[in-house]
Amino acid sequence: MEQVLTSSRFNTRDDIYRFLQVFDGLSLFTTNGTLWKKQRKYISPLLGSKYMEHYFFAIKKNAKVLVSKLRDKVDEPELDIMYYLKSCYTDIVTEILMGFNPEAQNGKLDEIMNVVDRMYILVHARMMKLWLHPDFTFQLSSNGKEQKKGRDIFYKFLAKGIDLIESKRIKNSFAGRRCILEELMIAKHNNLDLYGDQNLSDHASTLYSASEDTIKSTCSFLLLVLGMHPDIQDKLAKEIIETIGIPTEKITYKDLAKLKYLDMCIKETLRLFPIGPYILRKVVEDVQMCGRTIPKDCTLVLSFYNLQRSAKYWEKPNEFYPEHFSPHLVAQRHPYAFLPFSAGARSCPGQLFAYVAIKTVAVAILQQYIIEADGTLQDIKLKADISIRPINNFKIRIRKRNI
Numbered sequence: 001m002e003q004v005l006t007s008s009r010f011n012t013r014d015d016i017y018r019f020l021q022v023f024d025g026l027s028l029f030t031t032n033g034t035l036w037k038k039q040r041k042y043i044s045p046l047l048g049s050k051y052m053e054h055y056f057f058a059i060k061k062n063a064k065v066l067v068s069k070l071r072d073k074v075d076e077p078e079l080d081i082m083y084y085l086k087s088c089y090t091d092i093v094t095e096i097l098m099g100f101n102p103e104a105q106n107g108k109l110d111e112i113m114n115v116v117d118r119m120y121i122l123v124h125a126r127m128m129k130l131w132l133h134p135d136f137t138f139q140l141s142s143n144g145k146e147q148k149k150g151r152d153i154f155y156k157f158l159a160k161g162i163d164l165i166e167s168k169r170i171k172n173s174f175a176g177r178r179c180i181l182e183e184l185m186i187a188k189h190n191n192l193d194l195y196g197d198q199n200l201s202d203h204a205s206t207l208y209s210a211s212e213d214t215i216k217s218t219c220s221f222l223l224l225v226l227g228m229h230p231d232i233q234d235k236l237a238k239e240i241i242e243t244i245g246i247p248t249e250k251i252t253y254k255d256l257a258k259l260k261y262l263d264m265c266i267k268e269t270l271r272l273f274p275i276g277p278y279i280l281r282k283v284v285e286d287v288q289m290c291g292r293t294i295p296k297d298c299t300l301v302l303s304f305y306n307l308q309r310s311a312k313y314w315e316k317p318n319e320f321y322p323e324h325f326s327p328h329l330v331a332q333r334h335p336y337a338f339l340p341f342s343a344g345a346r347s348c349p350g351q352l353f354a355y356v357a358i359k360t361v362a363v364a365i366l367q368q369y370i371i372e373a374d375g376t377l378q379d380i381k382l383k384a385d386i387s388i389r390p391i392n393n394f395k396i397r398i399r400k401r402n403i
């Protein structure tokens with residue numbers, strides 16, 4: 001893993017990622033070489049701490065709405081937490097990306113959210129079915145027709161956001177920082193040659209799909225496993241309440257860094273359930289590695305899922321054991337044994353965004369509710385579309401937390 005991820009010779013994504021162009025066009029995820037480098041250099045800082053500190057307020061505000069929506073679900077026999085997280089993170093991501101709140105949590109974006117979910121399934125189905133690889137057969141297939149329709153609906157939604165920013169109807173709502181798309185527009189005006197006329201929507205689509213799905217799924221896994229491990233959840237709730245207290249609005253950006261055990265629980269969730277379980281890289285020239293030749297045009301598959309469940313690196317590979325991330329164990333472990341965001345030049349630029357968004361929402365929920373879930377980790381059977389998910393969804397129960 002280390003040899004591949006630190007070498008610029010393996011920076012090229014495998015051809016199969018071209019099917020993601022339905023979301024990405026020619027943007028960060030799907031391009032290679034000079035165009036990718038230029039986009040990466042400009043987009044990465046927009047996801048860094050200087051911006052996240054400002055965007056945090058949008059996350060906190062929407063987390064508060066989520067907590068109030070969940071109030072009606074207290075003591076219900078079962079709820080699929082991903083359904084609620086999906087609308088919460090849709091509001092968060094849209095606000096940070098395009099500067100307006102689409103009120104998905106008030107049911108105003110159901111059509112778009114369902115379309116996007118279907119698109120993830122269709123892209124993955126195309127990757128898996130060889131006969132759908134050629135454009136000609138795909139366009140004639142029912143999947144191809146549905147995908148075209150879905151893309152049009154989704155891009156119309158993105159165009160609305162772009163239009164709002166262009167016509168200056170978006171207020172600068174992040175205390176001195178602009179939403180991500182407005183920053184990209186300014187880059188264009190400054191002649192940074194960052195994108196062509198059509199591909200601002202591609203950047204919007206890439207950042208939307210790369211963030212909304214990954215964050216909502218990881219946070220759902222976190223809550224599900226906490227529901228299965230009441231002792232760990234109690235310890236975590238204690239940390240949150242001792243550090244921050246109860247009212248959701250009290251949390252600050254700086255508090256997030258103090259929540260060390262929460263950090264360990266999220267990392268342990270990402271270890272067991274890396275949302276991108278593997279990545280594929282194209283070998284662009286013959287390479288000598290580990291005493292063998294890897295020939296040009298091969299595909300290298302790097303399985304983070306297997307790595308992160310290997311008994312070679314992990315004391316309790318198939319258990320939820322946040323202590324895996326206690327400082328003394330981390331210090332003893334190979335740094336490339338934990339790679340949910342990958343590593344190297346093509347690693348995920350949204351890592352900080354993900355941690356801030358997951359922590360803030362998890363804190364807001366755990367301040368108010370106790371999570372319960374039936375079964376054990378071994379009962380979680382996974383399926384994959386563009387991310388991994390449990391076959392039986394994220395079924396939990398919530399009770400009011402009384403302090």
Ligand code: HEM
Nearest residue numbers: 028029210211214218275276341342346347348350353354
């Ligand atoms: C739990 C959350 C997330 C996980 C587990 C995750 C994981 C990953 C992984 C494994 C890759 C592939 C890296 C590689 O090929 O080496 C990736 C790429 C990427 N991610 Fe994330 N991601 C998450 C959240 C986000 C967020 C919040 C954003 C944006 C706001 C984002 C934007 C991207 C982009 C643009 C790429 C392509 C980078 C490039 O090719 O240069 N991700 N992510």
